[in-house]
Amino acid sequence: MIVNHMEDEETKAVMQAVLARRDIKLADAAVRYTKCIPAQILSVPDHLSGQQFMREILNRYAKYTDVEDDIKILWQTALACGAEKLVSRLLKETKDYQYLPEIAGGREEMFALLLHIRPGGILDEVKAEVLCGALRSGDWKGRFSILTEKGWKKSSVNRREEIRVADRFAGKLEQKNIPPTETAVWRR
Incomplete structure (x- = not known):
């Protein structure tokens, strides 16, 4: 196949053109020969x-x-x-926890990825951000209680202490200039 004889920049240009067409069969063929999505x-x-x-491309070819x-x-x-499949791979290979709050507030499949992470070694600041991310989701009560049960609210320094999220989350709401009527709903 001609793709095997192309330079890296040419291969990138071909893959970019294939993805721009948004044709899954064409993408299947291109990935089969290039074996890489830059x-x-x-x-x-x-x-x-x-x-x-x-999402389909990234999940299929994670x-x-x-x-x-x-x-x-x-x-x-x-x-x-x-x-979610690419995010799962990135979590495993990079151990980059700065994106956990976005995962906590994302789609159900994304949130399920958090349940496979042990919160014990994660910094308390990151845990608090994850809890705040869960509070921003549509099912905030359910997600918050699940994370609490899984140990995300326990302090890493002192396991008997709980991380205080209310003040931090209220501060984030004020920073976004949310009217007081909407803020009251979040504080329940």
């Missing part, structure tokens, strides 16, 4: 159908994405499109 060609589409296509490339682009694209 992070530099990934971007978050502006519209919902593009995000759904990108093992073919080049994690050695640009991790930040991979994280941003995977989180914005809701590609």
Whole structure:
């Protein structure tokens, strides 16, 4: 196949053109021959159908994405499109916990990834951010109680103490200039 004889930049351009067409069969064929999806060609589409296509591609070919490339682009694209398989791979390979709050507030499949992470070795500040991320979701009560049961509210320093989230979350709401009537709903 001609793809095997192309330079890296040419292969990236071909893959970018294939992904721009949003044809899953064409993408299947391209990935079969290239065996790689470079992070530099990934971007978050502006519209919902593009995000759904990108989620399908990233979930289907999570093992073919080049994690050695640009991790930040991979994280941003995977989180914005809701590609839980790629996020799972990134969590395992990078141990990058700064994106956990977005995972906590994301789709159900994304939130389920948190339940496989042991919170014991994670810093209390990160745990508090994860709890605040869960509070931003539509099912905030359920997610918060699940995380509490799994130990996300326990302090790493003193296991008998609980992390205080109320003041931190109230401060975040004030920073976003949410009217007092909507803030009251979150504090219940």
